[in-house]
Amino acid sequence: MRLIVGAVGQGKRAYVRSLGYTEEQMSAGLGDQPVVLNLEDIVAALLREGRDPVRAVLDHAASHPSAVYVCTEVGCGVVPVDRFQREWREAVGRVCCALAREAGRVDRVWCGLAMELKGEEG
Amino acid sequence: MVSGGAASGKSELAEGIAVGLGGRLVYLATMEVWDQEDRRRVERHRKLRAGKGFETVERPRDLAGAEVPAGSTVLLECLSNLTANECFGPDGFDGAEGRILEGVDRVRARTSHLVIVTNELFSDGLAYPEETGRYLSVLAGLNRALAGRADRVVEVVCGLPVVWKGEGL
Numbered sequence: 001m002r003l004i005v006g007a008v009g010q011g012k013r014a015y016v017r018s019l020g021y022t023e024e025q026m027s028a029g030l031g032d033q034p035v036v037l038n039l040e041d042i043v044a045a046l047l048r049e050g051r052d053p054v055r056a057v058l059d060h061a062a063s064h065p066s067a068v069y070v071c072t073e074v075g076c077g078v079v080p081v082d083r084f085q086r087e088w089r090e091a092v093g094r095v096c097c098a099l100a101r102e103a104g105r106v107d108r109v110w111c112g113l114a115m116e117l118k119g120e121e122g
Numbered sequence: 123m124v125s126g127g128a129a130s131g132k133s134e135l136a137e138g139i140a141v142g143l144g145g146r147l148v149y150l151a152t153m154e155v156w157d158q159e160d161r162r163r164v165e166r167h168r169k170l171r172a173g174k175g176f177e178t179v180e181r182p183r184d185l186a187g188a189e190v191p192a193g194s195t196v197l198l199e200c201l202s203n204l205t206a207n208e209c210f211g212p213d214g215f216d217g218a219e220g221r222i223l224e225g226v227d228r229v230r231a232r233t234s235h236l237v238i239v240t241n242e243l244f245s246d247g248l249a250y251p252e253e254t255g256r257y258l259s260v261l262a263g264l265n266r267a268l269a270g271r272a273d274r275v276v277e278v279v280c281g282l283p284v285v286w287k288g289e290g291l
Contacts, residue, residue: 073127075127075242077243078254092129096130097281099280
């Protein structure tokens with residue numbers, strides 16, 4: 001399982017394509033496709049459904065050991081006044097920490113460049 | 123100095139660094155509890171620290187007056203709260219940066235090790251109310267000043283360290 005994070009517009013999807021995945025293999029949802037895009041939106045939907053996002057995503061990861069998760073970093077701004085926005089940022093962060101712990105590899109994409117934060121041996 | 127965004131895993135990583143440095147462990151808490159959400163946050167942090175051997179000293183402002191045991195290893199969490207408490211507290215914005223830096227220097231002089239947790243608040247737009255913008259500017263100035271003084275600066279992303287200064291973890 002891999003995790004790819006990065007701020008909006010930094011080239012995460014292009015990086016996933018460079019790994020050999022096609023657009024058809026990517027979508028935003030916890031399905032059986034190889035690449036799970038927009039994890040931040042999935043977390044928001046889970047919160048709205050009253051589900052625990054960390055558990056839901058970790059369960060999905062456990063049954064999809066070769067999945068690639070792509071998540072937009074949303075936690076590096078001023079803490080929002082809106083309560084749901086605060087909970088969402090917090091949940092996205094916790095989900096990424098939990099996935100990163102389990103992942104064989106974690107990359108952060110910035111300006112189209114990928115920085116390896118965790119490798120296969122880590 | 124340890125920095126990172128919301129829920130990036132920076133607290134856990136900083137605690138690990140402090141525990142690794144060893145000695146008498148002091149958690150210098152800066153957060154003031156106002157509501158249920160704050161209480162939950164403090165509770166989460168207490169659970170995270172439980173069993174790691176930290177004693178807690180609360181100091182929401184006036185860091186220079188904090189009574190930390192001489193020679194201890196201090197984990198100050200977090201600078202963004204302390205800065206907000208100073209800026210929006212009775213002493214206000216004027217001189218806030220200097221007061222906090224002086225406080226850090228005093229604490230540092232008494233301790234064996236000082237680990238400071240700060241926050242990445244700077245990558246999400248610029249159009250904020252004037253006071254928020256002023257606060258961001260004070261915190262950013264402190265982050266720069268403290269990163270300059272620190273032996274080691276680590277950014278935390280998804281719980282993983284990105285080392286900006288000093289040796290790796």
